[in-house]
């Protein structure tokens with residue numbers, strides 16, 4: 001039995017062996033080949049499955065990351081946006097998206113719009129260019145007045161698109177920006193990020209929106225740069241900016257012009273002249289001087305060439321707010337929709353100043369009087385940091401178009417600022433509840 005089995009296993013003749021060996025080799029090759037093809041197939045399947053699961057895990061990680069990092073979205077959030085945008089007026093009210101609403105000018109404008117019955121949705125990224133707790137305090141003031149402030153950035157096109165999907169905004173009051181003249185030497189890219197890239201992102205969303213909102217936005221008196229015509233008029237040349245900040249605002253004026261021209265967006269640029277007042281910006285001279293004077297610290301007062309004092313056309317916040325509302329009221333409609341122009345739309349630029357420049361030493365002496373404390377002054381020649389020697393607005397265009405007429409002089413405006421400062425920070429600089 002065993003032998004037979006062996007014989008079966010090992011054939012008797014060579015020829016037979018050869019033939020059988022050849023066929024079994026072929027078989028084996030066939031099987032090996034088949035085996036390797038199916039192995040390859042299995043490997044391919046395995047790799048495809050691996051790639052697919054990698055991609056889905058990756059997108060899951062990304063989307064959950066978005067859910068975790070985005071501070072916006074969801075049914076409750078959408079409801080807050082809608083409620084905040086709803087118009088309280090019987091007829092003819094606006095629904096306005098105010099960017100930079102937790103900022104100085106943005107918070108004042110938002111409150112004024114809400115007060116007169118317009119719907120207002122705020123947007124702010126709460127960056128730390130200056131103390132974000134001041135921005136949060138402004139935000140809670142807005143909240144108390146029924147204004148919801150979305151926590152987000154103007155560079156976030158998904159968020160902006162979502163907002164214009166939820167609300168058919170009639171207007172966008174674009175006040176979000178990287179402000180400050182001298183800081184541009186420390187952090188130039190922040191100016192490009194907010195004042196150029198952010199502006200373009202916002203305009204892209206507005207031009208595609210249906211309906212297109214009308215846009216009013218903050219340019220700056222700094223675009224006049226080294227202009228020597230006095231007072232500064234909108235028709236003066238603005239091609240000699242003295243700082244990167246000014247250059248980005250000037251670029252904004254050119255950029256907005258193209259969006260008006262190509263897409264029919266109604267656009268109004270406002271050149272603000274050194275705005276000051278309660279809830280102001282701590283980086284500005286009147287604010288930091290107040291803080292230092294109260295804390296007994298020295299202040300640095302810049303002086304121009306040949307010992308000439310620097311001067312600014314300081315403009316009180318309430319006058320600026322009136323100018324912003326007047327601009328919104330007269331801005332007309334954008335003519336396009338969904339990215340297509342249907343006809344010409346308004347393109348305007350206005351100075352919003354006070355028409356009476358005051359020197360920096362005079363500003364200091366007014367503060368000393370209101371604070372009843374003498375300042376320790378350190379007077380130095382103006383460094384080459386982007387400052388211009390003086391500003392002075394001609395406001396006749398804004399006066400004739402929407403009756404702009406500033407009514408607060410620096411003495412009166414600083415009195416109101418000091419009153420607010422002391423109630424907010426107290427004499428020793430701590431926040432008073």
Ligand SMILES: O=C(O)[C@H]1O[C@H](OP(=O)(O)OP(=O)(O)OC[C@H]2O[C@@H](n3ccc(=O)[nH]c3=O)[C@H](O)[C@@H]2O)[C@H](O)[C@@H](O)[C@@H]1O
Pocket residue numbers: 179180181219220221222223272273274275283284285286300301302303310311312360387
């Ligand atoms: O009107 C404008 O376009 C600009 O007004 C202000 O810029 P600026 O006029 O330089 O306002 P401050 O920073 O408050 O300076 C006011 C004056 O005080 C002077 N100054 C500032 C700081 C300081 O420590 N010492 C000092 O003498 C400046 O040279 C300037 O002449 C704002 O900061 C800008 O964001 C705005 O765009």
